[in-house]
Amino acid sequence: MTKDPAEQPRGPALHGDGELSDQELDDRLQRLLARVAAATGAPDPPLSAAAPPEPRRQRLERLEAAAAALIDSEAAKRARIERTDQQFGELVEVVTALASLDYSQRVTVDEGQDDAINALAIGLNMMCEELAHATTALTRTRDDAMAANRAKSAFLANMSHEFRTPLNAIIGYTELINEEHGDTAAPEILADLRRIRGAAVHLLDLIQDTLDISKIEADKLILDVxxxxxxxxxxxxxxxxxxxxxxxxxxxxxxxxxxxxxxxxxxxxxxxxxxxxxxxxxxxxxxxxxxxxxxxxxxxxxxxxxxxxxxxxxxxxxxxxxxxxxxxxxxxxxxxxxxxxxxxxxxxxxxxxxxxxxxxxxxxxxxxxxxxxxxxxxxxxxxx
Amino acid sequence: MARTLETRTETLTLGDDGVMFCTVKPTAEHTLSDAVENVRASAELTRGRRVPMILDTRGTQQISREARIYYTGPENAKVINACAMLISSSAGKILGNFLMRVNHPPFPFRLFSDEASARVWLKEIGATRSGHDEGSR
Structure with a gap:
């Protein structure tokens, strides 16, 4: 790697009292100007042997302007880095929130910033929006379904009870008729009575099943151990x-x-x-x-x-x-x-x-x- | 002859070939009212026909959820029969993929990095066929 001339030891160019010669000062000023110009991207006027040497004051002014540009540029870089750090911080915060199922956070999109970071920010923001909406919709649907299920279970339990009372009466009365008239009734009437009783018992079983499942689904079935x-x-x-x-x-x-x-x-x-x-x-x-x-x-x-x-x-x-x-x-x-x-x-x-x-x-x-x-x-x- | 309309966020041009070229203005952030205005402007240009659209989003990054849903909903489907979206950045790619895979537009939708490829695709899928879908659907 070539060492910058401006950083060369200045021993040989020194006067006896340790001060720079005018020529050496001019040379080093020129080299510094070229270096600052290269760093800031500003063109440095080429030196010509025929051209009269640029006055020292003028060179100094150019150097001051270049240094000011360099300082501004560094300040802009620092500001950009700070914004990037801030965006990264926001990205981490949003991802952290996402990981805990909090979809309310957003990342700032800065038009002047790096495209990749903005892309991440935009993607995360859209994802959070969609997840928030989807979660709300799903929660609402789930709550509605649960409410409907509770209403269904309550309805089934009530209706089952209402059906069982008259069915038990039908079964009871068919048994009563069978007991009282079993010896005297015509065989076809007794057969009809058996069918009525059989159908009523079957219906009662079905209702009992319905009642059981509604109790189980409503977590209301308690075992008698x-x-x-x-x-x-x-x-x-x-x-x-x-x-x-x-x-x-x-x-x-x-x-x-x-x-x-x-x-x-x-x-x-x-x-x-x-x-x-x-x-x-x-x-x-x-x-x-x-x-x-x-x-x-x-x-x-x-x-x-x-x-x-x-x-x-x-x-x-x-x-x-x-x-x-x-x-x-x-x-x-x-x-x-x-x-x-x-x-x-x-x-x-x-x-x-x-x-x-x-x-x-x-x-x-x-x-x-x-x-x-x-x-x-x-x-x-x-x-x- | 090509006709052009300007809205707050877009420049819309219906070409002689029946393809609508829509340029999103740089840094414009689309809200639902912008989306409604833009779809209305498209309908005004096409006069009820359904046409293919090349959507140049290379100047924008921000679009609200409501606007995304509107652009990929039935109102826009009354105006366009296919959409080729031009993108040039990662942000554009993410936005395009979101529109395509999450919002599911009811018309063919694809991302391109150059206009020529977009036009070839629109032709391939038949969206530019005479450029005059009468919009019966």
């Missing part, structure tokens, strides 16, 4: 489902493999889950087998009770196995028409299992059968 005998529970469930299984030509099998019997749980809701699973298995199986297998196991330091309902029925296609747990959905639209039901049974059963701290899973193969397994935590009753 108490001591219960697993064996007594499953015997009762099997006894309830047996007539229905026989009418469809299904063999009903009970396998109790668990060691524990007295546990703590909600017997009504457990019975509801098992009856639902067994009813489904029976409904979708004809002249086959329906098995209820109860077993216990240990997993991750906890003990679990499995109620597996295994059938040899029509099975469920893999792509439908997830959807059957969603409310009002059956494996196929035609399923409701052929087999009946609200499509709420599995939803309710799964949600009940989850409320108990467990879950409900399915394994199935079309044409082979299905296995629904309700799993609940095994909590032994301390009294036993």
């Amino acid at each position: 108490r001591a219960l005998s697993v064996r007594a529970l499953v015997d009762d469930v099997i006894a309830t489902i047996t007539p229905s299984a026989q009418s469809r030509g299904n063999e009903l099998i009970l396998e109790c493999l668990q060691a524990s019997d007295m546990i703590r749980g909600d017997p009504t809701r457990l019975r509801q889950i098992l009856l639902n699973l067994l009813s489904n298995a029976n409904k979708f199986t004809t002249r086959g087998q329906v098995t209820l297998r109860v077993d216990e196991r240990e997993l991750s330091g906890a003990r679990w009770l499995d109620f597996a309902v295994i059938d040899t029925g029509i099975g469920i296609a893999p792509e439908k196995q997830h959807a059957i747990f969603e409310a009002f959905i059956q494996a196929d639209d035609s399923t409701t028409r052929v087999y009946g039901g609200t499509g709420l049974g599995l939803t309710i059963s799964r949600r009940l299992c989850e409320l108990m701290g467990g879950g409900l899973t399915v394994e199935s193969q079309v044409g082979v059968g299905s296995t629904f397994t309700a799993t609940i935590p095994l909590v032994l009753d301390a009294a036993w």
Whole structure:
């Protein structure tokens, strides 16, 4: 690298008293002028041997003007750097706000600034605007949906209650007529009474399902946990489902493999889950087998009770196995028409299992059968 | 003969080839009222026809959200059938991409760095076909 002449040691040009000679002063002034001119971009008049030397005062004035320009230029640079720093600071603040889901901050766009920084600022500002609007719209939509859902649940709960009262009266009076006139009434009248009662009970079940799902969705279903005998529970469930299984030509099998019997749980809701699973298995199986297998196991330091309902029925296609747990959905639209039901049974059963701290899973193969397994935590009753 | 209209933020010229050339004035910040005024001016020039537009945004950077939505909404779609946006900076690229991918204009929209390529594209997609879409949609 060539060293600047202005920075050369001046030893040889000194007079005896240490002062510069006029010639040396002129030369160094000229070199300094050229250097300042180069730094500021101003043209430096070329020196000519023929031209008379520029007066020293004139050179000094040129040097002063150049130095002033240099100072202004440096001040402008400093101001620009300060604005850049400020913009960067704002960019960081906006990104920090964005990271905490605050979309209200904006970065200043400075027309005289660097294009890349302005591009970042403009992009961030637009993104914040859109996110703010989208979030507001989504929040409003969510709130509306939640309000509508609450209104629906309240409506369902009220209507279910209003329907159940007259339905219970219909069931009660058909039973009363059957008791009082069962011996004397014509057989066709008794058959009609049975149909009325059957239809009313079915309707009551549907209403009960609707009431259950609305309670579950509104987080208002409370479990009634108490001591219960697993064996007594499953015997009762099997006894309830047996007539229905026989009418469809299904063999009903009970396998109790668990060691524990007295546990703590909600017997009504457990019975509801098992009856639902067994009813489904029976409904979708004809002249086959329906098995209820109860077993216990240990997993991750906890003990679990499995109620597996295994059938040899029509099975469920893999792509439908997830959807059957969603409310009002059956494996196929035609399923409701052929087999009946609200499509709420599995939803309710799964949600009940989850409320108990467990879950409900399915394994199935079309044409082979299905296995629904309700799993609940095994909590032994301390009294036993 | 080419006709030109000036608004606060734009210079709009409908060429003999049926292409509207719209130059955004330097540093002009577009508000919703500017957008409404500009679309109205475009409609006045095209007299109800839908024409392709070359939008030269190389002089601007700022556009409000409301203006963006208006420019990419049904009112502008009544006037233009395709838009080739000319950009020359990172800010322009970000703005263009935002218009294209977030605001989703209901007409073909693409970014270009030069006018010649923009004109070729407008011709390729058929937007300049006779330049006289009668605007039945």
